[in-house]
Amino acid sequence: MGAPLVECVPNFSEGRRPEVVASIVAAIEHALGQPILDQHLDPDHHRSVITFAGSPEAVRAAAIAGLAQAVECLDLSRHQGVHPRIGVVDVVPFIPVRGVTMADCVALAHQVSQQVSARHGLPVFCYGEAVRQAVYRDLAAIRRAVRTVPTFPTPDYGPPRPHPTAGAVAIGARDYLIAFNVELETDALDIARSIARELRAAQGGLPGVKALGLHLASRGTVQVSCNLTDVRRTHPADVFHAVVAAAKRHGVRVGRPELVGLVPTPDSTLGFDAATQASLFPDEKILSRRLRLE
Incomplete structure (x- = not known):
């Protein structure tokens, strides 16, 4: 069956300084003992998404190291970007890949939450399958509470106040998720937001789809930014054709x-024409092929 494997995809609130993201990646790789699988930087979102995988213990150490480096070198009070966030490390999800259960990833999420809250004085909200307060199962609910509640909401770990420069962090366990965006050839944000509403599962759209309409200042356009949380029922091609x-x-x-x-398997790439499929989903963007699970 092979050694146990966990995937981790932390999102950091830095997308404009590659050298700073490189320092976070270096900390992760040193603790992980091997290279990361992928990194994605976006200056408009002002966000970087780092993907890595390994044994549960190695992934735990790498997540803690990456978070520590981000707390040291990032400052939320100076951060401006179009993507919602609650801290310099916005979210840290653990995903079971092979020989690991969701319960194992829940335990991992709680271990990391305890360690980073104690080490950095950082409030931690647990979400997804690792949820401890039912109201915070959905990541969007945590963001709403941190942003709109008059007093800072009670975290699951750490102090009941945001860290002065690092904010807070959401740490959880979940199944595979695909982040997929579609740019529109217009700068009309109301159109992007309208299309995002049509797509959202919560408003009768595609199963498992969460969507936002965002302005991309550096490109002079807008974007429909989506998370696909039910990758068995909705593929990127379904989203793309719906946006079209x-x-x-x-x-x-x-x-x-x-x-x-990354996408989890080749099945996630179906529904596009051959040229688009080849450019969007080369082998290095397919998790099962990167980890030689097929």
């Missing part, structure tokens, strides 16, 4: 699609 259809109704054209991170 909705954009046509609004009288705008669709620009380039964008994959953030």
